Amino acid sequence: DVKVTQSSRYLVKRTGEKVFLECVQDMDHENMFWYRQDPGLGLRLIYFSYDVKMKEKGDIPEGYSVSREKKERFSLILESASTNQTSMYLCASTSTYEQYFGPGTRLTVT
């Protein structure tokens, strides 16, 4: 059974804090993705990675960075959290077209 896990389901952080969101997949997939989901906007791609230490910007990378030191793990970093980064964050992985998603992290920045 395929599995993508995310480190936290709910997170509350203060403005200016550095935030780490972790994602782990057990399917040996090359490609991993970070999205944010906001009402009326669907899923928007923040960053993706196609190999260890390789990363590409998505549609909305501003204010975020990523790290992929191991194939199974992909981290999203908010260098200095702001209130407009309050959102649902979803991690996914794939080796073809079908992406498998984690359960999401609901981040609130106050």
Next chain:
Amino acid sequence: DQQVKQNSPSLSVQEGRISILNCDYTNSMFDYFLWYKKYPAEGPTFLISISSIKDKNEDGRFTVFLNKSAKHLSLHIVPSQPGDSAVYFCAASGTTDSWGKLQFGAGTQVVVTP
């Protein structure tokens, strides 16, 4: 500029009836399309897909239709059940999208009433 559009943010349907969800796209390079279903506080789960070489794909109660000339696809759910109440996302990928990237629509909230 959003390349995949779901113009209906919500849909209410009676249990047992057909649900029809629509999706339009603008990029003619898209050649693979997927539908995902999402419950609150969970990640999206894959539902059904279709390649551009087909115009229909069926899986149980779910059928996806593709009209390439109109750049339009639809998802039919027959019969609708209360457990189908969720947000449905249309997604597309193309020959120019590397590494499994998908473009998602904004989603349609489906509510199935008894």
